[in-house]
Each structure stands twice: as C-alpha cells, then as structure tokens.
Amino acid sequence: MDLTTTTYIVVGLSFALYIGIAIWARAGSTSEFYVAGGGVHPVTNGMATAADWMSAASFISMAGLIAGMGYGGGLFLMGWTGGYVLLAMLLAPYLRKFGKFTVPQFIGDRFYSKTAATIAVVCLLTASITYIIGQMTGVGVAFSRFLEVSNATGIYVGMALVFVYAVFGGMKGITYTQVAQYIVLILAYTVPAVFISLQLTGNPIPQLGLGSNLVGTDVSLLSKLDQIVSDLGFAEYTTSVPGSKLNMFVYTLSLMIGTAGLPHVIMRFFTVPSVKDARVSAGWALIFIAALYTVAPAVGAMAQTNLMRTITPGVVMQNADPYAPEASIRYDERPDWMKRWETTGLLKFEDKNGDGRIQYYNDKTTNPEMKAKFDAAGWKGNELNVNADIMVMANPEIALLPNWVIALVAAGGLAAALSTAAGLLMAISAAVSHDLIKGVFVPDISEKNELLAGKISMAVAIVIAGWLGLNPPGFAAGTVALAFGIAASSLFPAIMMGIFSKGMNKEGAIAGMLAGLFVTLVYVFAHKGLFFVRGTEFTGLIGGPNSFFGITPEAFGAVGAAVNFIVAFIVSKMTAPTPQHIRDLVEAVRVPRGSKAITGAAH
Structure with missing residues (x-):
C-alpha cells in the first residue's frame, strides 16, 4: 500500500475516534462545558493535560530546535517541564481550592474588581490567539505534506474537526478526546524513535x-555527531x-x-474533584510529558545524524575528506524524501557555485581555518535551507521506515x-x-443561554x-514566544500575588498586569521590526540593535514579569489597603484543607 493511502487510513481512523468520543461525552451543562463537571479522575486529567500542553511546538518543533542548537536546546526541556x-507546587492546588472556572474569574474575585478581570481576559485572549496561530499553521503543514492537499484545505479540515468535538463536547468532550x-x-513520537535508535545504535x-x-x-x-558538525563549521553539538549565559x-x-x-x-486543574x-493530576501530567520529553534529545540528535549522513555522506564516513567533491551528493540524485519536502517549501536548494552538488555547511562561521577550507573547496555559501520543523516529521522518511510508521507520525503531529x-x-x-x-455585561444570564453563548463564542x-x-501576521515566527511572554509577564505574577500576598490590592494588580504586558509587547514587536518611533525602526536599548543586555525577545517574558511584580508592589503601597474580607479570603485559600469553593465580595 502506498504512503498516501496508508496515511489517509491512519489519520481517518484517528479522526473517527475523536468524533466518536465527542458524541459520547457531549456537555449538557455549564459545569460540564467549562470544567467537565469537576469530576475527572486525576490520572485521566494528567493525560489530557499532557496532550493539551504538548502542542505542535513540542511534537514538531522541539526536537528540530534541539537538532539545530544541540546542548543549548535543553533550555526548552528545562523551561517547559x-x-x-x-x-503543581504554587498554583494548581490553590486555584482548585478557590473553586472558580477560569483564571480571569479568580483575578476578578481576588482583586475585587471587574476591571482586573477584564484586563485578565484581554491578556488571556492575546496569549491564546497568538499561540493558536502556530497550531493551525502546523495542521496545514501536516495535511499539505502527508495528505497531499493544499495548506488551506488542511486548515479547513482541522477547523471542522475541532468544531465537532470542542463546540458540542466542551471541556468534557475535549478532556476525553485529548486522552485519545x-x-x-x-x-x-516513540515508535519511530525506537526504530531509528535500533538502526543507528542497536539499542531499542x-x-x-x-x-x-x-x-x-x-x-x-x-561523539560522531560532534565530529560531523565541527567538520562542517558548526558549533560542537554537545x-x-x-x-549569552x-x-x-x-x-x-x-x-x-x-x-x-x-x-x-491552568484550566485543566479545575476539572478534578479536590x-x-x-496535585496528583499535576504529577501524572509530568510523568506523561516526560514520556515524550526524555525521548526528544535522542530524536533531535538522531535526526541530525541521519540528515548529515544523507546529504553529506563523505563527512559521515570515517577518514573521508569532508571538502572533497564526493563528500556531498548531486542534486539530481537527491533522495525521494527531499523531493517530497521541497514541495512544501520547508526545504530549499540553491546551487550557488553551479556544480550541481549540495553543499551543506556553516558559511557564517568565524573560524578562519574553516573559512579557508570552504573557500579552497570552491564553496560559495550554504546551499540547503532546512526548516527545523521538518526534522521530526521527515525523520522516518530519511531513515526509510515503513509507510505505516510515517503515517503514524502524521497522525501524531495532527x-x-x-x-x-x-x-x-x-x-x-x-x-x-x-x-x-x-x-x-449580563450577570443574570440563564445557564442555558450562557452555555449557548459559550458554544457560539x-x-x-x-x-x-x-x-x-x-x-x-508578519510576526508569525515569534507568536509562540509572544504567547509565553504575555502569560509570563501579565497573568503569572497576578496569580502568584493573588495567592501569596494578602496586601496586594486591585490597583497594584491592575497596574502590574498593564505594565508587564506593555513592556513585553513593545520589546517583542520592536525586535521583530514592527514597532516604529517617529517613522524610524526601534533599534534597541543596551547591547546592540534590538537587544537589552543581549536578551532575545523569546526570553523577555521574564523581564516583563519582573516589571509586573515591581510596579504592582509600588502601586499597592501608594493606594488604599486591601479590604479585610479579601485578606481573610487569601488566608483561607492557603489553608491546606478541603476543596470547597471560597468567594470574596466584589466591590
């Protein structure tokens, strides 16, 4: 059976499973729609949380980033886990004890302010919408490559599928669909990794x-990978x-x-009974996430080795001269997997020296010895552009694994x-x-109409x-960084201060969220070249163009969070103190007993 037919069957069966679960678990009340009735088993919720978290970025991009960055790519593993x-330690149990459906509702009640809740909604919408761009784009890429349809068609199919199990099932349908x-x-993720590990090392x-x-x-x-990348002018992999550090x-x-x-x-932890x-659910989520995240470094290293072995065989062979013509392959003899991925635009070849061969190396190296060797070989620049996002998806094809394994990877990415x-x-x-x-806007809305409004929205x-x-949008390449930056700089500090600072008042929380959000947005947009001051592109503050002490925009959320905390505490000291009933509320939420809902009066 050919690859396309196999992929249609495997992906089709997985889609049928999702739709069947959605019909079985459709929501009939607002509680089921928002928090699955609050009765999901912690192991089930841990698995659903893992699926909720491990997005296209984790499945498709992370190992590709590790493959390109080597040791430095470990920051994604450390940061995300x-x-x-x-x-698990600082947020989930306390938010669950508070007993509300959503993060903005917690912020609104804790800071006794509808304005604070509204700002939290704005932050949530901004973070979620920017994050979702990458997911829908990933759906389009997977469909266009493996099902041989247009990118637009892939996104339309993805939209329809999500509509069926999310709109009708709500959080209840989503939870059990995410388990599947x-x-x-x-x-x-793991089956191809086992195959490739056996191929390369004999260890399953x-x-x-x-x-x-x-x-x-x-x-x-x-060691071999270190030698390969060093011979081609790249930094040592390990x-x-x-x-900067x-x-x-x-x-x-x-x-x-x-x-x-x-x-x-965070919403996932409102779905459990207590x-x-x-806490238990968060622990299980870590275990389920670790099943993929501990495999990711191996997938990245093996994918990079297979890529190098395929397009620069002379470098991979022991004692071969990496700069000899036979070290690379002819473009017209390139393997079938390269031809297939070229159609997606994620792999591109440009014959810069006109020799008909593929030169893949670091032409931006600052090592003079390396540059001299590249020049002597007649190389005019790196000729192959490999998007990091294809490393996981293409890895089984590069390794010549069976069609059903390649189809399974497509279903996993989707x-x-x-x-x-x-x-x-x-x-x-x-x-x-x-x-x-x-x-x-409509506090007295009926449960039926609220459920309808939820489905329509x-x-x-x-x-x-x-x-x-x-x-x-033009900043699509930085959307994931922007989503994390917004969550880190606006919502996280407000939640932390809401739980652990009885003295934090509504004025401080509002000022902190706005300040953290503002500085993060300005920096990210400035770095992406979309922010202008009097018609001139913003060129940065300290450390060169578009940089602040060498901190990249993907990392700036932590700086925004620091600004949030500082502004919030300063403003809170200069304004009216927190009402006593709110102080009592915070104290009660932090008492490690029970799971009943606790509410504070809103002013």
Whole structure:
C-alpha cells in the first residue's frame, strides 16, 4: 500500500475516534462545558493535560530546535517541564481550592474588581490567539505534506474537526478526546524513535541509544555527531550554547513562568474533584510529558545524524575528506524524501557555485581555518535551507521506515496541534462567555443561554483561529514566544500575588498586569521590526540593535514579569489597603484543607 493511502487510513481512523468520543461525552451543562463537571479522575486529567500542553511546538518543533542548537536546546526541556513543577507546587492546588472556572474569574474575585478581570481576559485572549496561530499553521503543514492537499484545505479540515468535538463536547468532550490524542501522539513520537535508535545504535531504548556507540563502531553517536558538525563549521553539538549565559537563564525562566501562567493549562486543574487531586493530576501530567520529553534529545540528535549522513555522506564516513567533491551528493540524485519536502517549501536548494552538488555547511562561521577550507573547496555559501520543523516529521522518511510508521507520525503531529488548539479555544470561549458576558455585561444570564453563548463564542474563535492560520501576521515566527511572554509577564505574577500576598490590592494588580504586558509587547514587536518611533525602526536599548543586555525577545517574558511584580508592589503601597474580607479570603485559600469553593465580595 502506498504512503498516501496508508496515511489517509491512519489519520481517518484517528479522526473517527475523536468524533466518536465527542458524541459520547457531549456537555449538557455549564459545569460540564467549562470544567467537565469537576469530576475527572486525576490520572485521566494528567493525560489530557499532557496532550493539551504538548502542542505542535513540542511534537514538531522541539526536537528540530534541539537538532539545530544541540546542548543549548535543553533550555526548552528545562523551561517547559520546570513550569509544571511551579504549577503543581504554587498554583494548581490553590486555584482548585478557590473553586472558580477560569483564571480571569479568580483575578476578578481576588482583586475585587471587574476591571482586573477584564484586563485578565484581554491578556488571556492575546496569549491564546497568538499561540493558536502556530497550531493551525502546523495542521496545514501536516495535511499539505502527508495528505497531499493544499495548506488551506488542511486548515479547513482541522477547523471542522475541532468544531465537532470542542463546540458540542466542551471541556468534557475535549478532556476525553485529548486522552485519545495523547495516546496517538506518544505512539507516533516513540515508535519511530525506537526504530531509528535500533538502526543507528542497536539499542531499542532511545534515551539509552543517545549515549551508545554507533552500530559496528567503537564511536558513540554524540561523539560522531560532534565530529560531523565541527567538520562542517558548526558549533560542537554537545557543548554549544547560543547567545549569552544570561540569555539562556532568562529564556529558561521565561518558559517556566510562561508555562505556569498559560490559561488553557491552568484550566485543566479545575476539572478534578479536590485539591489533592489537583496535585496528583499535576504529577501524572509530568510523568506523561516526560514520556515524550526524555525521548526528544535522542530524536533531535538522531535526526541530525541521519540528515548529515544523507546529504553529506563523505563527512559521515570515517577518514573521508569532508571538502572533497564526493563528500556531498548531486542534486539530481537527491533522495525521494527531499523531493517530497521541497514541495512544501520547508526545504530549499540553491546551487550557488553551479556544480550541481549540495553543499551543506556553516558559511557564517568565524573560524578562519574553516573559512579557508570552504573557500579552497570552491564553496560559495550554504546551499540547503532546512526548516527545523521538518526534522521530526521527515525523520522516518530519511531513515526509510515503513509507510505505516510515517503515517503514524502524521497522525501524531495532527493530534498534538489539534489537542492544544482545542484547549486554547476552550480558554477563549470561557473568557468571553463566562468572564465577560456573565461576569461583566449580563450577570443574570440563564445557564442555558450562557452555555449557548459559550458554544457560539467558541465557534467564532475557531473561525478567527482558522483565518489567522491561513493569513498569519508578519510576526508569525515569534507568536509562540509572544504567547509565553504575555502569560509570563501579565497573568503569572497576578496569580502568584493573588495567592501569596494578602496586601496586594486591585490597583497594584491592575497596574502590574498593564505594565508587564506593555513592556513585553513593545520589546517583542520592536525586535521583530514592527514597532516604529517617529517613522524610524526601534533599534534597541543596551547591547546592540534590538537587544537589552543581549536578551532575545523569546526570553523577555521574564523581564516583563519582573516589571509586573515591581510596579504592582509600588502601586499597592501608594493606594488604599486591601479590604479585610479579601485578606481573610487569601488566608483561607492557603489553608491546606478541603476543596470547597471560597468567594470574596466584589466591590
């Protein structure tokens, strides 16, 4: 059976499973729509949380980033998993004890202000919408490559599928669908990794294969990879750190607090029966996430090795001269997987020296010895542009694995993108229908009408998400960074201060959220060349163009969070103190007993 037919069958069966679960678990009340009735088992919720979190960025992009960055790519592993530790220890149990449906509702009640709740909704919508662009784009890429349809058609199919199981099922349908999607995506990630680890090292466990010797040699996989990338002018794979150590630290911190502040992740902990279950659920989520995240470094290293072995065979062969003509392959003899991925535009070849061969190397190296060797070989620049996003998806094809494995990877990539898209859409729907319509504009709305408003707002959100996927804004490459930056700089500090600072008042919380959001947006947009001062592109503050002490925009959320905390505490000291009943509320929420809802009077 050919690859396209196999992929249609595997992806079609997975879609039928999702739709069947949605019909079985459709929501019949606002409680089921927003928090699945609050009765989800912690193990089930942990699995759904893992699927909700492991988006297209985790499944498709993370190992590709590690493949390109090497050791430095570990910041994604530390940041994203570390965020769950913060979430489990500092946020989830207390928010569950508070007993509300959403993050804006917690902020509105804790800071006794509808204005604070409205600002939280704005932050939530901005973070969720920017994050969802990447998910819908990932759906389009996976469809266009593996099902051989246009990018637009892929996004339309994805929109329709999410509509069926998210709008009708609400959080209840999404939860059980995400359990199925987790199973699909974890199999799709680990099965090819086992195959490739066996091929390269003879060890079926990828985590152990990463440190094993290559088959038939006494050279380890990582040592060989270090040699290959060094011969081609790249930084050593096992030691390279992109940028400064300060930036790596701040980047990791930003990912951690951004993870802990993402509203669609936090909402999952409102679906379990008790405070204890919220903690247990967070622990299970970490275990399920680790099943993929511990494999990712092996997938990245093995994907990079396979890529190098395919397009620069002379470099990979022992004792071969990497600068000889036979070290590279002829373009007209390129393997079939390259031809297929060229059609997506994610892999491009440009014959800069006209020799008909593919030169893949670091033409930007500052090593004079390397440059001299490249010049002597007659190379005029790197001729192959490989998008990091294809490394995981193309890896089984590069390794010549069976068609059913390649089809499984396609289904896994779609499951990862759709599961996170559904969670984000649920957060958007709850913010609009529950926090804005019921919380601000129509407080006496009936449960039936609120449920209808939630479904309509989710349907509208799906249309907007699809349109953004079809027409991504100019800053699309930085949307994930922007989403994390917004969550880290606006929502996380407000939640932390709401739980642990009895003296934080509404004026401080509002000022902090606005300040953190503002500085983060300005910096990210400035760095992406979309912010202008009197018609001149903003050129940065300290450390060169578009930089602040060498901190990249992807890492700036941590700086925005620091601004939020500082502004909030200064303003709170200069304004009226927190009412006593709110102080009592904070004290009661922090008491580690029970799980009953506690509410404070709103002024």
